[in-house]
Amino acid sequence: MQDRVYVWEAPVRVTHWINVICILALSVTGFYIGNPFLVARETSAFLMGWMRFVHFVVAYIFVVNMAVRIYWAFAGNKYAVWQEILPFTGDRMGKLFSHMSYYAFLGKKPPTELGHTPLASAGYCIMYALFALSAVTGFALYSQPHHHGFLQFAFGWVFGIMSIPATRLLHHLTMWLIFYFVILHIYLVLFQNSTSKSGILGSIFDGYRFVPSKKAGK
Amino acid sequence: MRDLPEDYSDNSEQPFDRLVARGVTRRDFMKFCSAMAAVLALPHTFAGKIAEAIEAARRPSLVWLEFQDCCGNSEALLRASKPTIGRIVLDILSVDYHETIMAAAGKQAEKSLYDVVDKQKGKYIAVVEGSIPMKDNGVYCCVGGKSALDIARKVCGNAMATIAVGTCATAGGIPAAKPNPTGAVGVKTAVPGITLINLPGCPMNVENLTATVVHFLTFGALPATDGEGRPLFAYGERIHDHCERRAHFDAGQFVRQWGDEGHRQGWCLYEMGCKGPETYGNCPVVKYNMGTSWPVQAGHGCVGCYQANFWDNMTPFYRRLPKVPGFGVETTADKIGIGVAAVAAAGVAAHRIARAIKGKGEEETEE
Numbered sequence: 001m002q003d004r005v006y007v008w009e010a011p012v013r014v015t016h017w018i019n020v021i022c023i024l025a026l027s028v029t030g031f032y033i034g035n036p037f038l039v040a041r042e043t044s045a046f047l048m049g050w051m052r053f054v055h056f057v058v059a060y061i062f063v064v065n066m067a068v069r070i071y072w073a074f075a076g077n078k079y080a081v082w083q084e085i086l087p088f089t090g091d092r093m094g095k096l097f098s099h100m101s102y103y104a105f106l107g108k109k110p111p112t113e114l115g116h117t118p119l120a121s122a123g124y125c126i127m128y129a130l131f132a133l134s135a136v137t138g139f140a141l142y143s144q145p146h147h148h149g150f151l152q153f154a155f156g157w158v159f160g161i162m163s164i165p166a167t168r169l170l171h172h173l174t175m176w177l178i179f180y181f182v183i184l185h186i187y188l189v190l191f192q193n194s195t196s197k198s199g200i201l202g203s204i205f206d207g208y209r210f211v212p213s214k215k216a217g218k
Numbered sequence: 219m220r221d222l223p224e225d226y227s228d229n230s231e232q233p234f235d236r237l238v239a240r241g242v243t244r245r246d247f248m249k250f251c252s253a254m255a256a257v258l259a260l261p262h263t264f265a266g267k268i269a270e271a272i273e274a275a276r277r278p279s280l281v282w283l284e285f286q287d288c289c290g291n292s293e294a295l296l297r298a299s300k301p302t303i304g305r306i307v308l309d310i311l312s313v314d315y316h317e318t319i320m321a322a323a324g325k326q327a328e329k330s331l332y333d334v335v336d337k338q339k340g341k342y343i344a345v346v347e348g349s350i351p352m353k354d355n356g357v358y359c360c361v362g363g364k365s366a367l368d369i370a371r372k373v374c375g376n377a378m379a380t381i382a383v384g385t386c387a388t389a390g391g392i393p394a395a396k397p398n399p400t401g402a403v404g405v406k407t408a409v410p411g412i413t414l415i416n417l418p419g420c421p422m423n424v425e426n427l428t429a430t431v432v433h434f435l436t437f438g439a440l441p442a443t444d445g446e447g448r449p450l451f452a453y454g455e456r457i458h459d460h461c462e463r464r465a466h467f468d469a470g471q472f473v474r475q476w477g478d479e480g481h482r483q484g485w486c487l488y489e490m491g492c493k494g495p496e497t498y499g500n501c502p503v504v505k506y507n508m509g510t511s512w513p514v515q516a517g518h519g520c521v522g523c524y525q526a527n528f529w530d531n532m533t534p535f536y537r538r539l540p541k542v543p544g545f546g547v548e549t550t551a552d553k554i555g556i557g558v559a560a561v562a563a564a565g566v567a568a569h570r571i572a573r574a575i576k577g578k579g580e581e582e583t584e585e
Binding site: 034035039040046048172173176177183184 | 466467474480532556558561566572573
């Protein structure tokens with residue numbers, strides 16, 4: 001028999017799905033802003049206007065969502081806290097290598113982790129760094145017409161480091177790098193789901209994972 | 219901002235008399251003053267104050283230095299179809315040295331420059347056009363046996379104020395484009411610490427130079443500037459936000475190819491690489507050549523010539539995004555992005571296949 005363990009609390013699951021929606025919406029609208037693939041027939045249309053409006057609104061949601069998840073890394077259960085996410089703490093470096101060698105067919109399958117595997121959490125750290133890079137470059141670009149206000153104060157320094165076109169390029173590239181993580185993330189979840197019976201795929205919907213009864217009894 | 223010294227003139231002749239002598243009517247003069255108030259973003263009631271200030275102006279001397287340049291800013295100043303009032307107002311200044319247009323040559327010309335520097339120390343205005351080479355002791359640009367750097371240090375260092383005109387003088391411009399063989403820099407880097415106004419552009423807009431001088435004469439101080447020393451009245455707003463084609467941008471109507479239907483309809487040049495969204499300047503409002511036109515009105519995208527290092531940063535001029543270093547000339551970010559995603563997908567597929575070949579021998583047996 002297996003026991004159900006409540007792993008992902010509601011804030012973890014909700015922020016995850018908001019992230020999914022935000023990344024989809026930001027990618028579609030952002031790709032249009034960078035390379036307008038549709039041309040409006042009437043000058044009275046507001047196609048680019050709406051694309052940009054949605055992009056900016058969703059960008060705010062995305063950043064607030066990130067902030068909520070980072071807050072939960074301090075307030076959540078033992079599977080959600082920052083010690084679980086940063087790969088440097090305790091024996092997580094060793095576990096990281098055993099997971100990597102397993103995925104490279106070099107090692108045996110390590111024991112299933114109920115929370116993030118060290119490899120996954122290292123990936124999420126890089127992904128959050130990319131999110132932050134995307135947000136900083138994005139808000140710097142957004143600050144251009146509002147350049148006497150708070151946004152200019154908060155993000156104007158970006159243009160002291162790199163030119164505006166270089167910032168735009170970097171912002172654009174972060175989208176593709178995030179896609180890279182999305183592909184790996186979905187594949188590894190499906191891979192885990194097919195090789196283990198811990199219910200990883202379902203867990204992001206209802207929060208529960210499964211462990212054999214003897215383990216849970218310990 | 220720095221106040222003018224009390225006695226910066228050596229001439230009591232009334233400027234307005236000289237304008238009348240040149241055939242300028244009172245009506246023309248007041249129109250000019252109103253236009254200047256508009257360029258400076260002042261209320262129209264300031265036109266009277268500007269007129270009073272210009273009428274009372276006491277001819278400060280002006281010297282115009284040219285270093286590594288194409289003379290484009292002088293051309294912009296001189297090449298009007300008829301003498302503009304802005305040009306005549308610049309005559310209110312006593313232009314004592316300008317290599318291209320002065321009659322004197324050789325030692326006589328140099329003497330007139332150093333006469334101003336020595337006799338009117340701290341009371342004259344220096345205009346600099348062109349970049350200053352720093353490499354190899356500045357040998358790449360010498361005038362009368364002196365390097366541009368030495369001349370700039372002496373002339374700008376003793377001036378009441380220096381106005382750097384054109385992107386070369388403000389940030390090195392085209393001579394400073396990679397690989398910058400002469401070590402070209404702008405005045406701000408070459409002669410730090412001086413009272414300096416930057417009017418970048420390729421060329422700068424003469425209206426902005428005239429307005430800067432008029433501001434100086436009217437208020438006795440240089441106009442407010444941004445972090446790069448550019449006057450806010452001219453460089454405070456983004457070109458994209460005042461562009462006459464902006465409605466087509468918001469609508470989603472873009473030129474896709476030169477000469478296509480959208481181009482003939484005057485749609486937005488964003489997809490053709492227009493750098494209006496990256497450039498700060500008043501081109502759409504003031505325009506060039508006495509308000510005749512400006513690049514976007516003429517159907518060509520902005521190349522961002524008001525921004526420092528535009529030759530490196532804003533290229534390719536006809537693409538939206540810059541080239542990615544190390545990936546070849548024609549590679550765009552999207553191609554790299556698709557490549558990265560394809561590598562990820564291929565990695566996923568390879569892992570899947572390897573897994574299938576290996577079989578499911580490691581299936582968990584935890585139950």
